[in-house]
Amino acid sequence: MTGAGTPGGDGAAREVARRMAEAASAWLDGLDPAQRRVAAGAVPADDGSDAERRRWFYTPTDHGGLTFHEQRPAQQRAAMRLVASGLSTPAYVTVATIIGLENVLDQVEGFVTRFDRERGRDPGLYYLRVFGEPGGSDPWAWRFGGHHVSLSNLVVDGAVVATTPCFLGADPATSPLLGGGVNRxxxxxxxxxxxxxxxxxxxxxxxxxxxxxxxxxxxxxxxxxxxxxxxxxxxxxxxxxERFPDPVEQEKLQxxxxxxxxxxxxxxxxxxxxxxxxxxxxxxxxxxxxxxxxxxxxxxxxxxxxxxxxxxxxxxxxxxxxxxxxxxxxxxxxxxxxxxxxxxxxxxxxxxxxxxxxxxxxxxxxxxxxxxxxxxxxxxxxxxxxxxxx
Known part of the structure; x- marks a missing residue:
């Protein structure tokens, strides 16, 4: 048994997988060929062909996949539907809040450029990729990540069998709200x-x-x-x-x-x-x-x-x-x-x-x-x- 369930032996895990497959297929079907080439990854396996799926990050780096910036609003909505399919409602709200904190962090740091790109703290730089064919007979998976979010889900034999690593972070971890409230x-x-x-x-x-x-x-x-x-x-x-092309940005990071x-x-x-x-x-x-x-x-x-x-x-x-x-x-x-x-x-x-x-x-x-x-x-x-x- 994995952290999620046993393949073929858990009807509930199959139902979650069905919802994931439906959302993943809808997202992929709404992409143009160029977008889909970026959004699609290799069929999951336990060998070297699966190395990219097993790479994950929590820094504001390239997590691999199609970013929000590269999608139209309707495509972004479909992407978030897939993200939501792998989360509880409280977790989905937390993920959405963490993404929004990029705007807060941008203000904290003075709205400056960072990390060798136009906007260093950027809620549009969250990446989604689907590995394999959703709902098919072969294993398939999806990964979503960006600064302080990394989600990984695997489906085998029609059931969700793995949901880890699962990372959530917050920067700022504590920030003020109106009326003396606190966002944590x-x-x-x-x-x-x-x-x-x-x-x-x-x-x-x-x-x-x-x-x-x-x-x-x-x-x-x-x-x-x-x-x-x-x-x-x-x-x-x-x-x-390993290094930014811009030596000045690399020196700042180091x-x-x-x-x-x-x-x-x-x-x-x-x-x-x-x-x-x-x-x-x-x-x-x-x-x-x-x-x-x-x-x-x-x-x-x-x-x-x-x-x-x-x-x-x-x-x-x-x-x-x-x-x-x-x-x-x-x-x-x-x-x-x-x-x-x-x-x-x-x-x-x-x-x-x-x-x-x-x-x-x-x-x-x-x-x-x-x-x-x-x-x-x-x-x-x-x-x-x-x-x-x-």
């Missing part, structure tokens, strides 16, 4: 974790908090696969191309990347303390009291409820033994407004959050399924079954 799209994703860690008795807190300082970013970053000992990748390394790393102040020992390991770090939920366990379920829901309920693995954690195996780890201060990082990890689960940059007003969050991201486990079984039937 990922508020519960941050606050529930802090409340949980602050509620721990001292002995548990000493094991849950790995370091008093937070790393500069997600430890596993945008890697396609997870492996023992992975550490933070500097910002300048999380882009589609300088920003260096300042972020310097602010974290991490040495080798620090990196080792928070590096990714297959054995979870921190405190197991088996050691939490009943109230803390319910708070952990709420926190898990801010990740697992991003997808439609029919394909969410959230119900897995209704089982006490499954919840017992989830570990909670934190780095940084637990005071609101201070830079911090946390990780939830267990079988078939990795969650990471950081809010460290821009004075701890720039948040990243990702939900992953180690060993099964992008549905590689299901694709391998599918290929084996085809060969046996040949």
């Amino acid at each position: 799209p990922l508020a519960r994703v941050e606050d529930a974790a802090r409340d949980l860690v602050r509620s721990l008795r001292p002995e548990l807190a000493s094991r849950a908090v790995l370091l008093p300082r937070a790393p500069s970013d997600l430890v596993t970053a945008n890697r396609t696969t997870l492996a023992e000992g992975q550490r933070v990748i500097p910002l300048a390394g999380i882009w589609r191309d 300088g920003l990347s260096d300042r972020i790393d310097e602010a974290a102040g991490y040495g080798d020992t620090d990196h080792a303390a928070v590096e990714y390991t297959t054995a979870p770090k921190g405190v197991a939920a088996a050691e939490l009291d009943a109230e803390q366990r319910e708070l952990l379920r709420v926190l898990l829901g801010t990740y697992l409820d991003r997808v439609p309920p029919e394909v969410s693995p959230a119900r897995r954690y209704d089982d006490e033994a499954a919840l017992d195996a989830v570990h909670v780890a934190w780095a940084g201060s637990t005071a609101p407004g201070d830079p911090h990082y946390y990780r939830l990890q267990g079988p078939r689960l990795l969650v990471e959050w950081d809010n460290t940059q821009r004075g701890a007003n720039h948040a990243h969050s990702v939900w992953r399924d180690p060993g099964a991201d992008f549905g590689l486990d299901v694709l391998a079984r599918h290929r084996t079954a085809l060969h046996r039937g040949a």
Whole structure:
């Protein structure tokens, strides 16, 4: 079983796949031939032919696919219909808000050009691509991404079987609204974790908090696969191309990347303390009291409820033994407004959050399924079954 469901064995996952296929086909059918060449990708597989589908980013780089800028309004509407088919209603609202924050960030930075392009913070630079033929007999998938959004969905044998990696971020993480209101799209994703860690008795807190300082970013970053000992990748390394053609823009990016790393102040020992390991770090939920366990379920829901309920693995954690195996780890201060990082990890689960940059007003969050991201486990079984039937 993947993070979404079992191919051929879940009617609900089939219904979500049907809605996705209908929306994907409608979007592709509304494109002209030139647009479709950009929008279409190779059939998903578990070999090198599928490498592009497994590339993902959360920086404002080229995510691969057709951008909103390259589409007419009716095509954009069809694109958002496909995006919505892979999200719960709260997640869709959150994604739409994150995209809109590009306009806010543009103002924060003074409406300047950045990143070697006409508009550095641009709500039109979100990319959609469909891999394979929607609704066909072969596996197919779709990917949507841009600054602080990355969604990946795979359909095999007519059912949604993978929905990870799933990334949402926010910059600014907190911004003002009229009447003293505050816009915090990922508020519960941050606050529930802090409340949980602050509620721990001292002995548990000493094991849950790995370091008093937070790393500069997600430890596993945008890697396609997870492996023992992975550490933070500097910002300048999380882009589609290694360097900007314009050396001035490249120097600006490298300088920003260096300042972020310097602010974290991490040495080798620090990196080792928070590096990714297959054995979870921190405190197991088996050691939490009943109230803390319910708070952990709420926190898990801010990740697992991003997808439609029919394909969410959230119900897995209704089982006490499954919840017992989830570990909670934190780095940084637990005071609101201070830079911090946390990780939830267990079988078939990795969650990471950081809010460290821009004075701890720039948040990243990702939900992953180690060993099964992008549905590689299901694709391998599918290929084996085809060969046996040949």
